[in-house]
Amino acid sequence: MIRQGRIGDEAGIANIHVESWKSTYKGLVPDSFLNSLNAEKRKPVWKKQLESNSIFVAEENGQIVGFASYGKERTSKHPFYKGELYAMYLLAEHQRKGIGKALLHKIAQELVDQDIHTMLTWAFEENGACQFYEALGGKRIDRAEMIIDGKHLSEVAFGWDTLKNL
DSSP, X not given: OEEEOOTTOHHHHHHHHHHHHHHHSBTTXXXXXXXXXXXXXXXXXXXXXXXXXXXXXXXXXXXXXXXXXXXXXXXOSSTXXXXXXXXXXXXXXXXXXXXXXXXXXXXXXXXXXXXOOXXXXXXXXXXXXXXXXXXXXXEEEEEEEEEETTEEEEXXXXXXXXXXXX
């Protein structure tokens, strides 16, 4: 079940955020950084995001198993792309079940309802999510470098020129 996130979901979202980073990015992001992640410290960040009504959560048997946050594109670096998928994470055991696609579809629908018809998102280039975004019509539009605990990582931006088919 996909539903709008609400106050009270922040602990579940923070836990998924941290656990997803630790499982998805192991070997990519330095262990020193992954070991420093703390769900308790992330709760206030996600509570603030929930207050803006810009998170959808995926539930299974009453438990949050994934989430996605979205809104207006944050940097204005790509003015054609008005919306942005800020983050999407699922617990490892719930990946490859169509939940990510359902979350992305819900976000696209919500952005279109807000008269936003284009979107972008960023992903680590070595992350399997790149194939996911490409399979759903995202095209590579940019690349950036970042450093986490001394390690250089490449990020790729994926853009959708229209959300009507997503």
